[in-house]
């Protein structure tokens with residue numbers, strides 16, 4: 001069975017927020033992604049609200065036809081908001097204000113009590129919970145212990161590997177993590193840093209239910225859309 005694709009539209013909001021204007025709207029981008037075949041829409045509502053805004057999540061909750069996955073920090077405020085908005089799934093991620101993007105997986109083993117509490121509250125509220133973790137056996141076991149239904153394996157180290165040898169080693173870690181997660185009865189998703197060039201070997205491993213991909217799809221969308229966008233403006237300049 002093919003893996004599902006969750007499209008992360010955060011970067012559409014990044015461009016909008018660069019001008020604090022109303023375009024491009026991540027809600028429109030999400031609808032187009034769904035029309036093109038996305039199985040789900042992911043947004044990360046960060047504490048500093050640097051790209052996605054609360055307004056986006058609330059509207060997406062009404063407009064997304066597939067599944068809405070909300071990435072967020074495991075804080076009381078965010079859990080309260082998620083329980084109110086009711087995304088289909090919450091993916092808990094670590095968050096530091098100064099990072100460019102989510103840099104590492106959640107340390108579930110270290111923050112077991114807090115994460116267990118938040119997973120319990122979200123699940124009681126009818127929301128499916130996934131934990132974004134490094135491909136590490138301890139983290140997978142801890143994720144199972146705190147009651148998560150899914151894990152999302154962090155593929156960042158695999159994607160960032162500079163040599164073929166390092167990449168092969170990181171791929172083995174991802175493969176072992178997928179196997180371990182499934183053995184524990186967890187649903188296994190994967191994401192971060194995946195591109196059109198590096199996703200093939202991960203897909204070939206099998207066992208991943210859904211890939212969450214943002215930056216590479218948005219980057220390509222800007223380039224494949226460039227010609228038409230410029231042509232349309234050139235038309236408007238004609239007298």
Ligand code: PXP
Nearest residue numbers: 102132191192193212213214215
């Ligand atoms: N999964 C998680 C948990 C993330 O935090 C991100 C980045 O927002 C992604 C997937 C998507 O990563 P990328 O934008 O590199 O495809």
